[in-house]
Structure formats: structure tokens, C-alpha cells
Amino acid sequence: MGDTCDVIVIGAGPVGATAALLLADYSLKCIVVEARREPQRHPAAHVLSTRSMEIWREIGLERDIRRLSAPMHELRNILYCTSLVGPELGRVPLADLPRAQLDAIESVSPTRGAHLPQNAFEPLLWRALRDNARIELRTRWQYNFHTDAADGVSVTITDIISGMHRKLFARYVVAADGSASTVRRSLGVTMDGPVLQHMVSVHFSADLERFRHSRRGPVILTYTAKGLGAVMVHRQPQDLVFQIPYFPPVESLDDFPAAVCRRHILDAVGDADVVIEIKSIQSWTMHAQVADSFRVGRVFLAGDAAHRFPPTGGLGLNTGVADVHNLAWKLAWVICGRACKTLLDTYEQERRPVGIAVTTESVTNFDGLLEVIVALGIPRRSVHQLPRVVAAVPEWLPRRAVRALIRGFTTLGYQRLRLAQSPGRVGKRIRRRAAAVIAGQGPLYHSWGRDLGVRYRCGAVIDDGLPPASVDSQFRSPRMRAGGRLPHSWVEGRDGRVSTLDLVSRDELTLFVSVEGHTAWSAAAEGLPMSVILLGNDELGVFHTGIPGADPDALVVRPDGHIVAALHSDRDGTASLRRALAVVDAPSSAKVLAHE
Structure with a gap:
């Protein structure tokens, strides 16, 4: 080249x-x-x-x-446990959802997320x-x-x-x-923005299957008397990750050699006989x-x-x-x-x-995770202030003494988590309190609505004047808005069933029209560089706004699938199509490529 x-x-x-x-x-x-x-x-x-x-x-x-x-049965839940062998605190379902919710998730796209x-x-x-x-x-x-x-x-x-x-x-x-x-x-x-937390990420292999028979999920958060952690189950048994919070500048990656990381993992598992092979250790910083x-x-x-x-x-x-x-x-x-x-x-x-x-x-979302720690008995003030206090430690103070002080403070705080493992009334009360917090954490992990609901309000779009659609960040019900992604619908064509997203042209704007507006829009688009796609009555949901009387009969769509303009044949025409071309800075004099 x-x-x-x-x-x-x-x-x-x-x-x-x-x-x-x-x-x-x-x-x-x-x-x-x-x-x-x-x-x-x-x-x-x-x-x-x-x-x-x-x-x-x-x-x-x-x-x-x-x-x-990973197969779907490995993605059932996000688990919260004291340890892998200890009591469960709660879970957030990912794949273990009601059938109606799963159907709604699968209906909004021709594909689905992966792990x-x-x-x-x-x-x-x-x-x-x-x-x-x-x-x-x-x-x-x-x-x-x-x-x-x-x-x-x-x-x-x-x-x-x-x-x-x-x-x-x-x-x-x-x-x-x-x-x-x-x-x-x-x-x-x-x-611009704060540093929230520093983490050590440990890539390891281990046979954890006997601890997971009723706890299937990609993430298991652990809360023990020796600290917090998260087990990421990528591909069992060879690709597992354990995340450990640490506190620079008092601590560094050098303070977490393989032996120390192994002790943290065994503590989170709760069984000292598990064979842990450490593959790599990295650090990363959680920013916002x-x-x-x-x-x-x-x-x-x-x-x-x-x-x-x-x-x-x-x-x-x-x-x-x-x-x-x-x-x-x-x-x-x-x-x-x-x-x-x-x-x-x-x-x-x-x-x-x-x-x-x-x-x-x-x-x-990060603050939502901290709420579980608070529910387990660690004061909210300590949870929020500790990283800031450590970051503010003067550099001239002896590092070893400060590190001992910070570790003593965190060790004392983590001791409160021991109660969550106890079988008595106090332990049960703490676990119920944590379970109530965890039950409300679905929005941290259910992102279908957020993922597909991105809407551009300025740029290469024309505002449709409609109020923002009520968006459930977890489970999105498709509502058409200019600037948003074109809603998915299956379309039967000469080459079989395709998604409306598959019909979007890469080389020019695409004009999706309803049967009702087809004649008017075909005439309006004549001579303009736009692909015209006729959608039948079965695909009218693509035009649905959720507002009575506000549904358009034409959508101008960009190559990335976002809607430039929502148009109505009773009040819009060729001038509106030229305006749509203008907002993407495309010339309006080119041979039209029409599809029906």
C-alpha cells in the first residue's frame, strides 16, 4: 500500500x-x-x-x-455473594427474565448483545x-x-x-x-472529570464449577471480611478475572504480586484448596x-x-x-x-x-454498587471519602507508615462485612437489607433501552418538534424520533426476510415511506440522490411515535441508521427533502436510485 x-x-x-x-x-x-x-x-x-x-x-x-x-445459559444473572461458598446476598437477572421481557428485547433488533x-x-x-x-x-x-x-x-x-x-x-x-x-x-x-477508583485486574485460571452450579453468570461480586472483589467468568476455567480495589499513591501494582493476588482470590472463593494459576496482573483506573x-x-x-x-x-x-x-x-x-x-x-x-x-x-451506576457496601454496614461517609483522603496524602509522608495506616483502616471497616456471613438474626437482617438494595440494581446492567435509545438533538438532524420519548433505559419500547436510530422491523423481500436496518443505503440518504404516502413521496424525491424504500402495512411500527396523530409517513435516514427527518406528506414535500440533504451537506442534484 x-x-x-x-x-x-x-x-x-x-x-x-x-x-x-x-x-x-x-x-x-x-x-x-x-x-x-x-x-x-x-x-x-x-x-x-x-x-x-x-x-x-x-x-x-x-x-x-x-x-x-458465551452461551446464554452462562449469562443468567449478576451475582452478589459474601464468598463463592458463602451466603448469597442477591442477584440481578440478565437472561433469567420473564418471557414477555425477553420477547420485547429480541423484537427491537435483528441481533442481540454478546459476552x-x-x-x-x-x-x-x-x-x-x-x-x-x-x-x-x-x-x-x-x-x-x-x-x-x-x-x-x-x-x-x-x-x-x-x-x-x-x-x-x-x-x-x-x-x-x-x-x-x-x-x-x-x-x-x-x-474533565474525577478519578473514582484504582483497580488491580488479575487474569487467572481455576476450576470453579463446583461453586457455580446454582450461580451462573458473568460477574460474581464478593464481600468478605478481608475485602471486596469481583470474579469475571469469561471462559471457564481458563479465562477468569478478579478485580481488587487499591489506593495509590499509598499502594502500587508492585504491592500485588502473584502470591498476594492468589490470597485475595482464595478469600473470595472461600476454599483454600482451590488451585489458582495467575496468568497476568494489570492495574487500571476508573475515570469519569x-x-x-x-x-x-x-x-x-x-x-x-x-x-x-x-x-x-x-x-x-x-x-x-x-x-x-x-x-x-x-x-x-x-x-x-x-x-x-x-x-x-x-x-x-x-x-x-x-x-x-x-x-x-x-x-x-458506580454509586449504585457502593450502596450495597453501605447496606452491609460500612458507613456511607467512609465509602465515599476513603479514595479522596488517600489521594490527598502529602507525598512527603513516609509511604510505609501511611500504607499501614490505610490498610489498618480498611481492614477494620471490612470486618463489618463478617456479620453478613453469620447464620444468626443479625446476619439474616443484614442480608435482607442488602438484597433489597440489589433488587433495585437492574438499571446498572439492563441497558437495552439506553443502548438503542441514543438520540442526536443537534448536528446532521432536523428536530421533529416532538417531546422526548419516555425511554425505559432497561427495556426499550421503540418510539420513533428524529435523531434516533431507525426502529427495527422485519421486512419480507425478494431475497427473504431482512431488517429495516439492512435497507439503509451507505452511499446516499434513504427515504422510508408508507403505503399511504408512497405516491406523493416518490414524486417529491424524483431527481434527488435518495434511495426510496416502500414499507408495507406490517412495518408501520417503524413510523410509530407513541403520540396520537403524530406519526409521519416518511423518514429520511443516514447511513449510520439515525433518522435525519420525520416528514408528513400533507405538509412536507421536495423542499423538506432538500433541507434533509442540506443538513448532511450533500448536494441535491444527482441521479436518484429508487427501490420499491
Whole structure:
């Protein structure tokens, strides 16, 4: 391919890899620059949302992801226990839901979410990158700096092994190089928001099946007298993860060697005879931060480079995938001449408010988890203040003495959790109190409504003037709104049953029309660069607003599946279609490609 391409992607994690695959699907050439030599070995992120699966479905990855992901019977519940052998405190059902709720979840999309750890997912993505003739994956090269020019951007990269420099040229750069983004720092873009917690993540293998026969789920939260933890069951028995909170600068990763981590895991299991094999130990920081800007010149920030959330609800990776899905078609249209470059301004206008909203929700979810600790007897003030107190410790104080003091304080606090294991009346009362809190934690994990209910209020959309739809963040009932995702409905066609999402054109706007408005809209769209799709009476739910008399009979939809405009044939016409083209900065004089 050489050193010139359409788009340079920095970072080959799930977000960067997805960006390159989406851009290549628009026939753009990409160079992906990745400092690592191989895919992620640590499981890391693992929740793949329904909307992300829709996006990967577009580029042909859904079947392979589904083949590798955990079966549904392993995803039944989120468990809260004193230990794996101790009393259960409560559970939040994921798959163990009433039939009516499961039917509602499956009806809103042609696919469903999956559970696949990053160390199994990334190799699949890297194979897809290497198999794509339009993508060149350059591993063991790292971003150094870049220079904007009038017609493009030059990026200097450095070979990590030899130290050799090389200069790449492209029209644009997508920075998906993670939470410590070198690109973001070079741009001078800051992140606003607090640091919530520091965690040690231990990748291990162990046979825990005998402890899980009635506790099937991807996450088991544990509360023992020696501390808090979370067991992530990715692929039993080889891919398990245990999360341990720690407190810098008093503590560091060096304070958690394999022997210490093994003791923490055995304590959470509750059986000292279990054989634990430690595979890797990493640290990570739980942020609630959003970048001040998602774009500087020809460089766009996406994923953790643009926003960092607590992991509760699995919002980080999935929000990043939605970032690049929003961006890819805009870059493709601008580069290929289908739209003016001002369309690219709408990326930040649309995605940054989403990042802010998700950050707020993630903090709420994190606080929800802390409520369980409070219910178990640890004072609320201590729960909230301890990380801040530790972070404020002066650097000149002796580290060993401060660490002993903090550990003594936390050990004393954790002793209160011992009561939750006791068989007497006090233990039962504490467990009932915790169970009541856990019973209300469904919104922390049920994200179907939140996931599919993202709505852009400004950018490349036209406000429909309707009040916001009442959105249940857990179980979404489809309600059409301009700026929102096109509702899914199965459509019978010449090639069999497809989703309305499958009918969205990638090369032009798509005009979905009802039978009632078909004649008027076909005439209005004549000569305009729009694909016209007729939906039959069985698919009229796509137009449903939930407001009597407000349902439109036409929807203008962008390549990313979001609705540009909701129109009514009795008061809208060709002028409205031209306005829809104008808001995506697309010319309105091109040959129309019509479908019926």
C-alpha cells in the first residue's frame, strides 16, 4: 500500500479496528498504527451491546462473534455473594427474565448483545484487518507526532524495536489509542472529570464449577471480611478475572504480586484448596471523564481517547464503537465527494453530548454498587471519602507508615462485612437489607433501552418538534424520533426476510415511506440522490411515535441508521427533502436510485 492512504487509524483495539473495517467497507484505504505486536492477552472489556452487534453485523462479523461468545445459559444473572461458598446476598437477572421481557428485547433488533472477552475478540478483529485488502496493519509502530496541511495530514511514526522513523500521509486521522492517548496529549486536549477508583485486574485460571452450579453468570461480586472483589467468568476455567480495589499513591501494582493476588482470590472463593494459576496482573483506573474536544483539525478522537467511564454497564467499549460508526460514513462521504467537509463538524456535536450523558450515568451506576457496601454496614461517609483522603496524602509522608495506616483502616471497616456471613438474626437482617438494595440494581446492567435509545438533538438532524420519548433505559419500547436510530422491523423481500436496518443505503440518504404516502413521496424525491424504500402495512411500527396523530409517513435516514427527518406528506414535500440533504451537506442534484 505504501505510506499514503485515506485515513490513518491510531490504535488497533476494538474501537480502532472497527473504525478501519467500517472505513474499508466504504472503499477507503487505511493504515492502522499499533504499538503492540499482538492482540490483547488480558480479558479486559467483555460486554458487547446490541447496538455494537448491529454495527459489526454490517461488516460481516456478527456470526464469528456469536460463535466465540458465551452461551446464554452462562449469562443468567449478576451475582452478589459474601464468598463463592458463602451466603448469597442477591442477584440481578440478565437472561433469567420473564418471557414477555425477553420477547420485547429480541423484537427491537435483528441481533442481540454478546459476552466475549477482549483477549478472544481482538484476535478476530486483527484477522479481519489483515484479511482486508484496503487495510494495512502496522504493529510495533507508535505514533510520534503529526502535522496538519491544507489537503491532508502527515503522521510520523516510530518503530519500537529499531527506533526508525517513518512518515505517513492521509486525509484524516482517527485516534483510538486508549485512555492514555498520546494523540490526545499531543493535541493539548484535556479531560474533565474525577478519578473514582484504582483497580488491580488479575487474569487467572481455576476450576470453579463446583461453586457455580446454582450461580451462573458473568460477574460474581464478593464481600468478605478481608475485602471486596469481583470474579469475571469469561471462559471457564481458563479465562477468569478478579478485580481488587487499591489506593495509590499509598499502594502500587508492585504491592500485588502473584502470591498476594492468589490470597485475595482464595478469600473470595472461600476454599483454600482451590488451585489458582495467575496468568497476568494489570492495574487500571476508573475515570469519569470526557475530552474537551473530540476533534482538532484533521484528527478525531474516539473511544477511550475521547471519554473514560466506570465499567459498570459495559458502556466504554460500546460507546467507542458507536463513535466510529457515527464518524466513518461522514469521513467516507467527504473524502469521496458526496458531502462537504463541514459535515465532519457534526461528529463532535453529536457524540460529545452522548459521552457526557454516559459519563453521568456511569457514575450513577458506580454509586449504585457502593450502596450495597453501605447496606452491609460500612458507613456511607467512609465509602465515599476513603479514595479522596488517600489521594490527598502529602507525598512527603513516609509511604510505609501511611500504607499501614490505610490498610489498618480498611481492614477494620471490612470486618463489618463478617456479620453478613453469620447464620444468626443479625446476619439474616443484614442480608435482607442488602438484597433489597440489589433488587433495585437492574438499571446498572439492563441497558437495552439506553443502548438503542441514543438520540442526536443537534448536528446532521432536523428536530421533529416532538417531546422526548419516555425511554425505559432497561427495556426499550421503540418510539420513533428524529435523531434516533431507525426502529427495527422485519421486512419480507425478494431475497427473504431482512431488517429495516439492512435497507439503509451507505452511499446516499434513504427515504422510508408508507403505503399511504408512497405516491406523493416518490414524486417529491424524483431527481434527488435518495434511495426510496416502500414499507408495507406490517412495518408501520417503524413510523410509530407513541403520540396520537403524530406519526409521519416518511423518514429520511443516514447511513449510520439515525433518522435525519420525520416528514408528513400533507405538509412536507421536495423542499423538506432538500433541507434533509442540506443538513448532511450533500448536494441535491444527482441521479436518484429508487427501490420499491
